[in-house]
Amino acid sequence: MSSSPATDRPAMFPDGPAARPHPGAHHERRIRTFHPRRGRVTDAQADAINRLWRRWGQDIDGTPLDLAELFAPGRGTDAAQDSLGTPPPVVLEIGFGMGDATAAMAAADPGTGILAVDVHTPGQGNLLHLAQDAGLDNVRVGNGDAVVLLRDMLAPGSLAGLRVYFPDPWPKARHHKRRLIQPEFVRLAVSRLAPGAVVHCATDWEPYAEQMLEVLGAEPALRNEHDGYAPRPGFRPMTKFERQGLEKGHVVNDLLFVRV
Secondary structure, three states, X not given: OOOXXXXXXXXXXXXXXXXXXXXXXXXXXXXXXXXXXXXXXXXXXXXXXXXXXXXXXXXXXXXXXXXXXXXXXXXXXXXXXXXXXXXXXXXXXXXXXXXXXXXXXXXXXXXXXXXXXXXXXXXXXXXXXXXXXXXXXXXXXXXXXXXXXXXHHOOOOOEXXXXXXXXXXXXXXXXXXXXXXXXXXXXXXXXXXXXXXXXEEEEOOHHHHHHHHHHHHHOOOEEEOOOOOEOOOOOOOOOHHHHHHXXXXXXXXXXXXXXX
């Protein structure tokens, strides 16, 4: 018996992230900023997905999301049944790679929930593995399109922050329209941020940093916390990707804006 497209899942992950969590989104007339990447999944990553997805995973399927339920202690277990209440402040991280920095930031700030979204299956498995190893219950792994999540699933003012670290720079001029940080996306994201929420972006591609600064600076609901780029904040861990960029002579720029 075949399953519906909305619930198709890779055979090796019967209870894991859906192959197409929101298939309708792929037919929308808008430019994609990403390509789904399955990649090679290690045994440890596959094991983490199969064991932990029900507890810490979330398909981005367009269904409105209750953050209190999503971040209930022990979600996916009997212990969660009576645990609903006021959710922790939740920060959305878009694109987390292999999840090392996400896990480190979650461990350093256990009172903040991190909803980390990506379409890279090995990274999803690795972050779940890291979260379990470190005993982190403040990380949730989202699978799918962050635009669908922001537009259809999150309530206005529900987020305490937005993190976009080293997004695809789409360096060729004809691909600049695919960059995530564009005015339309920023307007949507800001509408889901609570007053005082922090937008933190980082990139090692200087032309993209310039675009980020221009786009974020033009959004009236955001205030730049610095005169231009921000000093590298100590709370953002150094990643392998960032080190490789620095070794190649790339300049890393951070941007910190606050929702007014």
